């Protein structure tokens with residue numbers, strides 16, 4: 001049965017939910033090797049050997065939400081909160097320009113301190129620094145805010161759906177719903193953003209069926225990017241005692257996502273690199289084609305503790321950049337040039 005599903009994946013025949021569930025349960029050894037090898041081939045055919053770098057600046061760790069899995073949740077009183085002044089954000093962008101980055105990601109908690117106009121201004125100023133694509137990742141905002149951000153020149157928006165199980169979603173993200181999240185992903189699509197979504201692997205209460213639904217939802221949304229990484233428990237959260245997501249399962253989800261979404265950018269996540277020292281290299285070997293080096297100034301990094309011991313949280317931007325470019329070369333790949341836009345026709349320049 002596994003061989004049949006893999007065959008179907010190889011011939012580009014649409015994998016259905018049952019096939020996906022079968023592939024996600026690939027056994028270590030021959031089955032996993034077959035799955036990972038095929039995903040690597042599909043990645044190679046669609047993206048070649050280039051690994052695109054997306055420099056991420058985590059500009060605020062304030063958050064109005066109380067997600068059960070995240071260390072930035074508002075009930076966590078034990079972290080010191082910060083907002084990076086615009087001048088320092090621009091300095092980080094300058095630094096990225098010097099290193100030839102094609103994309104800057106502006107990420108933060110859901111911080112109501114920033115108006116839509118202020119976020120738009122941030123985007124505008126960052127775009128003035130270099131010839132970047134700008135990705136914004138600041139959670140759920142109004143349609144008007146998304147519009148302002150788009151008009152300011154933002155190219156992409158990242159809003160992970162987190163889990164396709166609506167019950168689990170509302171349990172883990174009190175006061176919010178999967179339907180509202182999906183509504184926003186559709187707004188972003190209509191506004192002309194390159195849209196990124198994605199999910200965590202190994203959330204407490206998640207099943208292999210849920211993971212199949214995650215992949216099918218990403219397909220339905222036709223996303224340009226999908227961030228798929230392991231859940232890592234944070235002590236100062238209600239799910240701090242849960243086990244972390246399994247690296248093998250994360251890699252299998254990534255590999256199947258590559259088969260189902262051949263032209264979607266898939267990052268080798270920092271969370272995968274946190275779970276295992278070679279986690280990101282492994283992810284690049286089973287479908288991933290993007291890495292998001294951290295460019296936040298060193299003084300803020302340790303405070304952006306979504307989960308503990310985040311890979312790179314003790315480094316500065318120089319070290320993160322150096323480590324990541326050498327890990328890319330180590331596995332025989334090259335650092336991507338240009339903005340690394342979606343290869344889909346509608347986003348071709």
Ligand code: SAM
Nearest residue numbers: 069070108109110138139160230231232306307
């Ligand atoms: N606040 C925005 C939002 O939630 O969309 C953006 C920032 S949020 C910190 C970025 C991502 O971190 C989320 O999409 C979520 O998938 C991830 N994340 C949060 N807690 C995590 C954990 N404990 N383990 C792994 N990833 C986590």
Ligand code: SF4
Nearest residue numbers: 063065067070073109
């Ligand atoms: Fe806030 Fe995002 Fe963390 Fe949820 S995941 S608490 S919205 S920063």
